Amino acid sequence: MRKALTADEAAALVPDGASVMIGGFMGVGSPHRVIAALAARGARGLTVIANDTARPGHGIGVLIDAGCVARCIVSHIGLNPVTQKKMIAGEMEVELVPQGTLAERIRAGGAGLGGVLTPTGLGTVVEDGKQRITVDGRDYLLEKPLRADVALLHCYEADYYANLTYRLTAQNFNPVMAMAAKIVIAEPDEVVPIGVIPPDHVRTPGILVTHLVERPH
Amino acid sequence: MRKALTADEAAALVPDGASVMIGGFMGVGSPHRVIAALAARGARGLTVIANDTARPGHGIGVLIDAGCVARCIVSHIGLNPVTQKKMIAGEMEVELVPQGTLAERIRAGGAGLGGVLTPTGLGTVVEDGKQRITVDGRDYLLEKPLRADVALLHCYEADYYANLTYRLTAQNFNPVMAMAAKIVIAEPDEVVPIGVIPPDHVRTPGILVTHLVERPH
């Protein structure tokens, strides 16, 4: 593992116009320092793939407020009125995806699957434009894999190899996103020596992590 | 959680003719005590879904030796000449499935997916009788979910709720199988009080486990 990056250095690796997966659920388990740096550098035109856009001023909401996001692929925007306003005003495109389908699409992207068949969304607007496939007499929607240019993750511990652990409900989308992007940047709460995290407790292997952000001061 | 079962009690829950998922990779991470009990009670006509049939006299090989198995769905039989002999003699049906496809089919069965699309097996005998689906210009095979009547698992620790942990390379197929069967029976190396396994270290929640086998004496 090379030396850890500052949040600003990490944000500089996210080009304008990039597709960016961001971990977190209502801001819990989001890489808040990198998000702040990304907003501070004035990133533009990002496609954000995430569970939600959190709240104004918090988590991914910070990127929405700062006008960094051109498009988002999320399952929920109910607690962020700014997202809703920008969507209705046509300033931002919002693609709504059922949460379980979003998790599977990202997992499929990272796992080399061409898609998964799910019953979720059948007979709803989610079906629009999608292929319906019948398997053994039951109908499913074909949902395609999602990948991104960059994944921005939060983790609990990272060791010097960037093996990662997550904590309680701050896991959420972070582990699947770690598999599904070209550049993977992880922001840890703690950094520990190699060997401190037992092999059975590692959740994301360092070999998947392109860059580690330094621990908070 | 009710009281733990003996291996014999557990084996009695597996009816003749049942489909049975069995954890393990060349016997590592297999529920050896329940397997021995199943062979001892003279189970017949089982369909075994597993990574492999291990070796004669070891792991799932014990069930093959004892004539318990009518059919198996596995990725590898190369180290078990008895399986190969019985297959060629027509005494046992063997369906060979690529290992990654087997893992995804079982996962799909437990995750409520109607199938997954994989590039693995395209242009090989694995493609026979399967649907080829094109997604964004690339071809994939549609692989269907697998479920079973019973899953027989090995785990490292279990607490009184039957929350499970696995150990090193003894994980293999156990966690996905825990999701994909009607009756789930886990054979632990250790039993510990509730709370000893932190929430982030549990791998299979007790709510999925129907029966726990007592720890070895």
Add this chain to the structure above:
Amino acid sequence: MDAKEIIARRVAQELRDRTLVNLGIGLPTMVARYVPEGMLVAFQSENGIIGFGARPPEGMEDPNLTDAGGGFISALPGAFAFDSATSFALIRGGHLAMTVLGGLQVDAKGRLANWMVPGKMVAGMGGAMDLVSGAKRVVVAMQHAAKGEAKIVPELTLPPTSARPVSLVVTDLAVIEPTPEGLVLRERAPGVALEEILAATAAPLMFDNDVPEMTL
């Protein structure tokens, strides 16, 4: 007893021992307060935990431990924390005995709408579509009517959450069960007359001569 407590108490009677249950945010969350004594129910929060408890004492909150609404929670001994793919494998895979969700509308076919009002409010479906597709039983916990407008309607006017009918609708006025033949009125809330329920319901209801009162 206010409307929400009636609903939560009645829904709690649908809980079964040693099962996995998901409660939606808002009103459904209240159901956890009324688990019948001696019953062990494993509650799942779809953001990644089974076995969560009430908000911890002040100063002991963990920013890495919240419910699906982002509020602080605690974890009970024997809890299990997991990622979103696992969470929805549990939900979609039929491992939930029951889910309790809020509703904007339910129609005569038992279909639920609960995630957007075109032109007005777009919350997003979050986990609701997976929950309705995957849970063994789907219980809708909602006020019978909203500002005088019926929420139980002949045909959804809002976008459906799923084509699959829900299992039961519990309101402050009634318990209604969708069946292939239509909506069946099973119970009245204490002191609520049949006429009051019929007046507040836009969909046709089937019922026996003597509809019993809820026992709360």
Add this chain to the structure above:
Amino acid sequence: MDAKEIIARRVAQELRDRTLVNLGIGLPTMVARYVPEGMLVAFQSENGIIGFGARPPEGMEDPNLTDAGGGFISALPGAFAFDSATSFALIRGGHLAMTVLGGLQVDAKGRLANWMVPGKMVAGMGGAMDLVSGAKRVVVAMQHAAKGEAKIVPELTLPPTSARPVSLVVTDLAVIEPTPEGLVLRERAPGVALEEILAATAAPLMFDNDVPEMTL
């Protein structure tokens, strides 16, 4: 240097720093012995570990820690243990920079056969089909010929492991690269004449005037 060591040493030159590599059982496993000095390679064993080491001292073996063949191994500091779904998500998802596999046949199109000989031996494909489909580079490590019979053939006579061509074939006689135009002979083993390679190869080979020797 025996045939196997030549192959393993030459394959080891294909390793790259800080990458994830899977070695098949048998000959490919030997490659781990010749990792270039100072290079950090993460080896995956598809039964569920990244970062394994040699067999531990006697009496310290763990029945829960083996390689894909069931042999005892150790774990290096910083190792990662995982289940089969994760293992093949890594493999199929393109996270392996390279896999090294044994082979029964390779044909002029670069296709590999390595999992069964009809009527004789059915090993099963194990993880091989996923490895060939998913790894960024697929290197075949095998003896050039078996009992005088060519293994590099115009067209597979054994069932293919994948329709996808492999990246490189390393034998005790030569290094051969499948290309869309056909098989290209890149290197000769030390002291092996061109004629010897051509005589042992049933498929057509393309080559430059001066095929260099492997540097081992």
